[in-house]
Amino acid sequence: MVDSTSRLPTQPRRLVVVGASLAGLRAVEAARKAGFDGEIVLVGAEPHLPYDRPPLSKAFLDRAVAGEGLAPPPYFRTAETMCELGVELRLGVPASGLDTDRRVVLVGDEEVAYDALVIATGAQPRMLPGVEGLAGVHALRTLDDSIAVREALEAGARTVVVGAGFIGSEVAATARKRGLEATIVEALPTPLVRATGREMGAAIAALHERNGTTLRCGTGVRAIEGDGRVERVVLEDGTTIPADLVVVGIGVVPSVGWLAGSGLTLDNGIVCDENLWTGVPGVYAAGDVANWVNPLLGERQRMENWTAAAEQGAAAARNALDPEHARPYGTVPYFWSDWYDVRIQFVGSPDADEVLLVDGDPDGGSRWVALYRRSDRLIGALTVNGQGEIMKYRGQIMKRGSWADALVFAEKRRELARQKAAAAAG
Amino acid sequence: MKCVVDYGKCTGLGICESLAPDFFEVNDDGDLELLKEDIAPDELQAVEEAVAGCPTEALSIER
Numbered sequence: 001m002v003d004s005t006s007r008l009p010t011q012p013r014r015l016v017v018v019g020a021s022l023a024g025l026r027a028v029e030a031a032r033k034a035g036f037d038g039e040i041v042l043v044g045a046e047p048h049l050p051y052d053r054p055p056l057s058k059a060f061l062d063r064a065v066a067g068e069g070l071a072p073p074p075y076f077r078t079a080e081t082m083c084e085l086g087v088e089l090r091l092g093v094p095a096s097g098l099d100t101d102r103r104v105v106l107v108g109d110e111e112v113a114y115d116a117l118v119i120a121t122g123a124q125p126r127m128l129p130g131v132e133g134l135a136g137v138h139a140l141r142t143l144d145d146s147i148a149v150r151e152a153l154e155a156g157a158r159t160v161v162v163g164a165g166f167i168g169s170e171v172a173a174t175a176r177k178r179g180l181e182a183t184i185v186e187a188l189p190t191p192l193v194r195a196t197g198r199e200m201g202a203a204i205a206a207l208h209e210r211n212g213t214t215l216r217c218g219t220g221v222r223a224i225e226g227d228g229r230v231e232r233v234v235l236e237d238g239t240t241i242p243a244d245l246v247v248v249g250i251g252v253v254p255s256v257g258w259l260a261g262s263g264l265t266l267d268n269g270i271v272c273d274e275n276l277w278t279g280v281p282g283v284y285a286a287g288d289v290a291n292w293v294n295p296l297l298g299e300r301q302r303m304e305n306w307t308a309a310a311e312q313g314a315a316a317a318r319n320a321l322d323p324e325h326a327r328p329y330g331t332v333p334y335f336w337s338d339w340y341d342v343r344i345q346f347v348g349s350p351d352a353d354e355v356l357l358v359d360g361d362p363d364g365g366s367r368w369v370a371l372y373r374r375s376d377r378l379i380g381a382l383t384v385n386g387q388g389e390i391m392k393y394r395g396q397i398m399k400r401g402s403w404a405d406a407l408v409f410a411e412k413r414r415e416l417a418r419q420k421a422a423a424a425a426g
Numbered sequence: 427m428k429c430v431v432d433y434g435k436c437t438g439l440g441i442c443e444s445l446a447p448d449f450f451e452v453n454d455d456g457d458l459e460l461l462k463e464d465i466a467p468d469e470l471q472a473v474e475e476a477v478a479g480c481p482t483e484a485l486s487i488e489r
Contacts, residue, residue, distance in 0.1 A: 026478075306481050310481075311478075311479065334441065334444075336439055343456065385456075387438050387440060387452045387454075387455075388453050391447075392443075395443075420454075
């Protein structure tokens with residue numbers, strides 16, 4: 001006799017998605033688009049309807065536009081639209097446990113049963129120790145975080161950002177745009193090394209000084225002090241920086257605490273195969289929490305970007321509902337960041353044997369293109385204000401294009417730009 | 427079927443260009459140019475991926 005509880009029903013009738021951000025939303029929408037007409041439950045820790053995160057450290061923080069007021073929360077869908085999708089929303093209470101034998105997710109006191117499960121619980125920001133209860137110190141991950149940071153900026157806060165990553169850099173740029181004092185403190189000697197490599201990390205970071213933001217690298221934070229509310233940041237080298245707002249952007253950790261003892265393999269997120277399958281019947285993962293094998297780059301990766309969350313959410317739901325026809329999810333990673341008047345875009349992997357500048361000049365310029373070589377293959381590309389260039393390289397990396405071809409292409413692009421410039425000069 | 431761009435939403439992030447380069451190209455100014463509108467049946471999947479991949483939800487297909 002077959003133990004029916006250990007096998008997925010051939011036709012899942014109840015899809016549960018844990019995590020109500022981008023990946024979770026896309027899972028729900030992809031399930032309906034694929035024709036799934038069973039029950040769908042979407043569980044979210046926050047009380048909000050699904051919303052978009054990239055604006056939270058960018059346009060959402062901006063000053064009010066005359067006649068329009070401050071930006072509204074960037075909700076993806078209205079409650080009516082979610083209702084039309086036939087989704088039962090369980091918002092405001094986080095999932096706290098998973099029993100894969102009985103196929104139930106624990107949410108508060110309730111057990112939510114599933115046939116197919118997509119886990120998209122994302123990641124939570126790392127926080128500095130000892131700042132609990134000190135007003136004016138924030139991470140920036142949620143809508144509530146962003147609203148609090150914006151209120152402080154509206155009040156004219158002297159801003160200190162801890163961590164020179166993309167989120168912190170965007171916040172500092174926004175503060176400067178408002179004419180406020182902004183300082184970024186980074187413990188490492190060079191920022192953004194993990195995301196873009198050493199040379200380009202230094203080049204991008206130089207944009208801060210050029211735009212009036214103070215950047216202090218190679219020194220950690222000793223203490224954040226104040227009487228109930230933050231007043232100053234004290235650095236390891238003894239420097240004291242007055243502050244009304246401190247935004248901590250020192251990275252995130254995948255939100256897997258609730259999965260302890262579930263039987264899922266947890267190691268830098270939820271370990272999945274290339275189909276985003278966890279190895280446990282019916283259970284798939286997507287978004288920042290998924291550590292999967294990316295067949296396009298041949299690497300095990302955990303992404304923290306919009307594109308991967310959106311695409312993985314959809315792919316995980318499709319595979320969870322039809323595991324026999326599961327398809328691998330591969331991508332050339334992409335992220336972007338907007339600072340000052342500059343758009344930074346990166347595709348591929350920064351893990352390279354060589355980084356070559358093929359256009360523009362980071363020394364003093366605010367537009368350049370750099371390519372990343374691994375062995376004889378193009379593996380990554382970075383552009384700063386090179387919106388017309390970046391996606392052409394993403395296309396080449398998708399097709400596993402060679403380094404030699406990429407260099408020929410880069411020369412063609414330079415020649416084209418020269419011709420255009422000459423024509424414009426008349 | 428036609429591909430439609432809402433230029434009020436588009437910020438030129440360019441994901442569409444990498445997924446359906448016959449339809450979309452971001453120019454040097456960072457603005458999206460629609461290279462063609464009409465979608466043939468064998469092009470539909472690529473354009474659908476571009477629509478789904480747009481972070482500003484600026485793309486749609488008019489059927």
